[in-house]
Amino acid sequence: MAVAATVLAAGGLAWRRSHPVRSFAAMLSGCLVVSLTDHYIGLLSLLFLVSLYSLAAHGRRRDGLIGLGAGITSFVSLALLDVPDLGTSVLLQSLALLVAAWALGDAIRSRREQQRVQERELVxxxxxxxxxxxARELHDVVAHSMSLIAVQAGVGAHVIHSDVTAAEQALEIIAETSRRALEQTRSMLGMLRENSGDGTRPPTQGLGDLPSLVDDLRAAGLLVQLTVPSVLPDLGAAGSLAAYRIVQESLTNVIKHSTATAATVTLRDSSVGLAIEVIDPGPGRSNPGPGSGHGLLGLAERVRLLDGTLDAGVHGTGFRVYAVLTLGSAR
Structure with a gap:
């Protein structure tokens, strides 16, 4: 019986991670059988500590406390029954070892739970x-495209009977703007569906696309003056896309909120990277502040993520957006 109990108790350690409660119950039962049949417990005393540690580390805290209580009760009961080699000093040492094994296992369990919480928060x-x-990308694409389409639709409806050529031009701009918006939307959806997750896919727009953006707005009736340095700084892919979106959103707001027929876009080198200034001469818009609309709020988030600065507010009778983006290496 003692041999069978020893084998059962030691074999139960195989489940100490997957079924810690059953493993500890088997260990405790085997140790009690061996001790109560007047046999020397031997190596099971050390394995009992391993089993209690596993219960505290891999089970619930309540299970660990119950296991500690059961172990202490068992040792005290055996000492009261005058089991050999379990005097007062040995009993106190055994109880101290039980508490230490439980405390170590409980600390490991708490640390593991804390790590899981942190990982969940990160996710x-x-x-x-x-x-x-x-949301920022969709807003920038949709708001810009819909603004141009709305303006050209109004122009076309106004001149369709008096100037057929102008109406046809407005329809062509609407068609081209719609096509580009669909392409950009499909591109973003494709990026979302990618499983590689390596983040190496280049952005759909960048600083090199600013002339094309300005041409589209000029065709829509907004006279944009673009000034860029001869050599553009290296902002990286994310910085280049952010610069494009800043100019795009600022000019879109001119069309949506201002009566101005012209705007200026100035890019110049700064001490930390690239400074972007878009001026709407107005009039026709009050100061919404950088956080009142989704567009300017999205720009503020973009710039903040790139360790840059953004200032948007009333400028004379119009509006001014001024942003500074840091170099990719500096970020």
Missing amino acids: ESAVAEERLRV
């Missing part, structure tokens, strides 16, 4: 940030 934060990023 939730990453998901929230990705949602914001997608």
Whole structure:
């Protein structure tokens, strides 16, 4: 019986991670059988500590406390029954070892739970940030395209009977703007569906696309003066896309909120990277502040993520957006 109990108790350690409660119950039962049949417990005394540690580390805290209580009760009961080699000093040492094994296992379990909570928070934060990023991209694409389409639709409806050529030109701009918006939307959806997750896919727009953006707005009736340095600084892929979106959103707001027929876009080198200034001469818009609309709010988020600065507010009778983006290496 003692041999069978020893084998059962020691064999139960095989389940100490997957089924810690059953493993500890088998260990405790085997140790009691061996001790109560007047046999020397031997190596089981050390394995009992391993089993209690595993119960505290891999089970619930309540299970660990119950196991500690059961172990202490068992040792005290055996000492009261005058089991050999379990005097007062040995009993106190055994109880101290039991508490130490439980404390170590409980600390490991608490640390593991804390790590799981931190990992879950990191995942939730990453998901929230990705949602914001997608929302910014969709807003920039849709708001800009719909603004141009709305303006050209109004122009076309106004001149369709008096100037057929102008109406046809407005329809052509609407068609081209719609096509580009669909392409950009498909591109973003493709990025979302990618499984590689390596983040190496280049952005759909960048500083090199600013002339094309300005041409589209000029065709829509907004006279844009673009000034860029001869050599553009290296902002990296994210910085280049952010610079494009800043100019795009600022000029889109001119069309949506201002009566101005012209705007100026100036890019110049700064001490830390690239300075971007978009001026709407107005009039026709009050100061919304950098956080009142989704567009300017999205720009503020973009710039903040790139360690840059953004200032948007009333400028004379119009509006001014001024941003500074840092170099990719500096970030």
